[in-house]
Every structure is written in C-alpha cells, then in structure tokens.
Amino acid sequence: DVKVTQSSRYLVKRTGEKVFLECVQDMDHENMFWYRQDPGLGLRLIYFSYDVKMKEKGDIPEGYSVSREKKERFSLILESASTNQTSMYLCASSFRSSGSLTGELFFGEGSRLTVL
Amino acid sequence: KNEVEQSPQNLTAQEGEFITINCSYSVGISALHWLQQHPGGGIVSLFMLSSGKKKHGRLIATINIQEKHSSLHITASHPRDSAVYICAVQGDGGSNYKLTFGKGTLLTVNP
Numbered sequence: 723d724v725k726v727t728q729s730s731r732y733l734v735k736r737t738g739e740k741v742f743l744e745c746v747q748d749m750d751h752e753n754m755f756w757y758r759q760d761p762g763l764g765l766r767l768i769y770f771s772y773d774v775k776m777k778e779k780g781d782i783p784e785g786y787s788v789s790r791e792k793k794e795r796f797s798l799i800l801e802s803a804s805t806n807q808t809s810m811y812l813c814a815s816s817f818r819s820s821g822s823l824t825g826e827l828f829f830g831e832g833s834r835l836t837v838l
Numbered sequence: 839k840n841e842v843e844q845s846p847q848n849l850t851a852q853e854g855e856f857i858t859i860n861c862s863y864s865v866g867i868s869a870l871h872w873l874q875q876h877p878g879g880g881i882v883s884l885f886m887l888s889s890g891k892k893k894h895g896r897l898i899a900t901i902n903i904q905e906k907h908s909s910l911h912i913t914a915s916h917p918r919d920s921a922v923y924i925c926a927v928q929g930d931g932g933s934n935y936k937l938t939f940g941k942g943t944l945l946t947v948n949p
Binding site: 753762763824825826828829 | 869871873879880881882883886924926928935936937939940941942
C-alpha cells in the first residue's frame with residue numbers, strides 16, 4: 723500500500739517556538755507539496771519541491787521554510803510559530819507526468835497544529 | 839472571485855440517489871483533479887482527468903474543456919459516500935505543478 727506519512731497528527735506549540743513537520747513518502751515520487759487547510763479558505767500551497775534540494779514558493783510561503791535533503795522526505799519548518807499559523811497541514815506527493823508537471827496526488831493524514 | 843467554483847456547497851441525499859457535483863473554472867488547465875475528504879481524515883485522490891470521462895466503481899467524472907466545466911457523479915449513493923468533495927485544477931503554464939482548489943462540496947447521504 724502506497725503511503726505518505728506525516729510525523730505528528732496533533733501538535734500544540736507556544737508562540738515563538740520552532741516547529742518541524744515531517745513528511746515521508748515511499749513511492750519514489752519526484753514532487754512533494756506542503757499545503758495548509760483552513761475553514762472557508764480551502765487548501766493553499768505553502769511550498770513545492772520537484773527534486774532533492776529543489777523548492778518553489780507556493781501561494782503563502784511567509785513564515786515557513788522547507789527542507790528536502792532526501793527524495794522521500796520533505797520537512798516544513800516554522801521558524802517562530804505564531805497564532806495565525808494554527809491550522810491543518812497536509813503533505814502530498816506525486817510523480818511528474820508527461821504534459822503536466824504533477825500526476826495523481828497522494829496525501830498524508832494531516833497534522834493539526836495549534837499555536838497558543 | 840475564486841478561479842474554481844463548486845456547486846452546490848452542501849448537498850443532502852437519501853441512500854440510493856444519483857448525485858452530481860459541479861465544478862467550473864476560469865483558466866486554461868492541463869488537468870483537473872477530484873478529491874475526497876472524510877471528516878477528520880486525510881484526502882484521497884478520486885480522479886485526475888484532462889478530457890472526456892473516467893469511471894471508477896460508482897463514481898464517474900466528466901470534463902468539458904471548451905465549457906471549462908467538470909462534473910462528479912455518484913450512482914446508488916451510500917452513507918459511506920458522505921464526505922467533502924474537492925475539485926482542483928492544474929494550470930497549463932510554466933508553473934503547472936500548482937493546483938487551484940475549490941472550496942469543496944459537503945455531501946451527506948442519509949440511510
């Protein structure tokens with residue numbers, strides 16, 4: 723069974739803390755994504771990576787950074803967590819496909835972060 | 839205005855009914871995705887399509903590129919189909935790894 727695994731389902735952090743969200747996929751996918759999902763706003767792309775050490779900013783990268791040192795692992799980092807980063811964070815991965823950079827998406831279960 | 843509009847926002851049906859969820863978009867696309875999210879759960883990809891029609895079990899997805907419209911149909915609906923269904927489009931420009939998501943349609947199927 724193919725899998726995208728996110729390290730934590732629920733986290734509670736304090737304002738100013740550094741937060742690491744880890745995502746691992748076992749499908750040898752080139753592409754990996756970090757999204758956040760908020761009520762009424764839907765899914766928004768934070769960062770995208772199409773290869774090891776390669777990254778592209780998404781629609782809302784401010785306050786976040788990412789790391790992709792190995793193909794299977796994509797980490798999202800909140801350098802100094804703030805209350806407006808309380809959200810559900812979803813990792814996804816896909817193959818690249820011909821004619822389109824992104825193939826079918828596979829999502830992790832999500833990490834619900836609360837920043838107090 | 840969101841580039842991807844879904845209708846209806848909420849839909850309640852009785853078990854066994856035929857269900858249609860619509861998605862309209864305003865940009866040129868390379869592909870369209872239909873996704874399913876159960877309450878508290880992760881997101882599952884149902885379909886990725888760029889033309890025509892795809893079928894998987896009781897689910898059917900169609901797309902009309904000229905009209906910039908897609909539909910997701912569920913035949914013989916069942917309470918386990920209760921979920922949020924999300925339409926997402928993939929641009930056809932240089933950054934076509936980016937998906938633009940609709941706000942989702944909450945489907946409730948009553949027994």
